[in-house]
Amino acid sequence: MKALAALLSLLAAPALAQDFSEGSEAKAWNLQGEAPARFEARVTDMLCAVTGDCPADCGGGARQLGLERSADGVLVYPMKNGQPVFAGASVDLQPYCGEAVEVDGLLITNAENGARNVYMVQRIRRTDETDWTPATRWTEVWAEEHPDAAGAGPWFRNDPRVKAAIEKDGYLGLGPETDAAFIAEWF
Numbered sequence: 662m663k664a665l666a667a668l669l670s671l672l673a674a675p676a677l678a679q680d681f682s683e684g685s686e687a688k689a690w691n692l693q694g695e696a697p698a699r700f701e702a703r704v705t706d707m708l709c710a711v712t713g714d715c716p717a718d719c720g721g722g723a724r725q726l727g728l729e730r731s732a733d734g735v736l737v738y739p740m741k742n743g744q745p746v747f748a749g750a751s752v753d754l755q756p757y758c759g760e761a762v763e764v765d766g767l768l769i770t771n772a773e774n775g776a777r778n779v780y781m782v783q784r785i786r787r788t789d790e791t792d793w794t795p796a797t798r799w800t801e802v803w804a805e806e807h808p809d810a811a812g813a814g815p816w817f818r819n820d821p822r823v824k825a826a827i828e829k830d831g832y833l834g835l836g837p838e839t840d841a842a843f844i845a846e847w848f
Contacts, residue, residue, distance in 0.1 A: 685766075693771055697768075698767065704728060707725045719759065739754060803816055
């Protein structure tokens with residue numbers, strides 16, 4: 662009897678899988694294993710969800726945020742927002758800490774590299790709202806936090822943290838001496 666129940670549950674598992682692409686308007690990035698995905702979730706501090714260490718306000722912007730999917734309780738890792746820069750999604754999720762939201766974006770599943778429940782948030786809204794907010798706040802927030810770093814070129818050329826890391830470890834991360842030898846040989 663137990664074997665029959667186990668067999669039936671295995672056969673039913675694919676039927677229970679939810680297709681999160683329904684209603685999604687996510688724009689493709691042509692990433693291996695991407696699929697459009699729109700679902701409801703609760704924004705949570707990922708460290709809190711895993712360890713129980715739960716500071717107020719999801720860590721106040723100092724922690725990685727996640728999406729606890731309402732349909733199945735799976736903790737989804739939103740590693741990217743909707744901007745072309747590879748910036749994380751926490752800045753866009755922070756205003757929704759602890760709240761029920763609906764998100765639309767790309768869900769990455771790739772058995773070859775082990776990616777599972779990795780998400781690229783493109784837009785977000787509270788479940789009681791009708792208007793979507795694009796997940797594109799990162800560069801705006803970065804500019805507000807670094808007013809003295811304005812200048813020509815991409816943000817990372819002016820970021821004081823990036824400049825300090827380059828000064829300390831060089832462009833290659835192997836030290837200024839290695840950089841000098843590389844530049845002399847290749848350029």
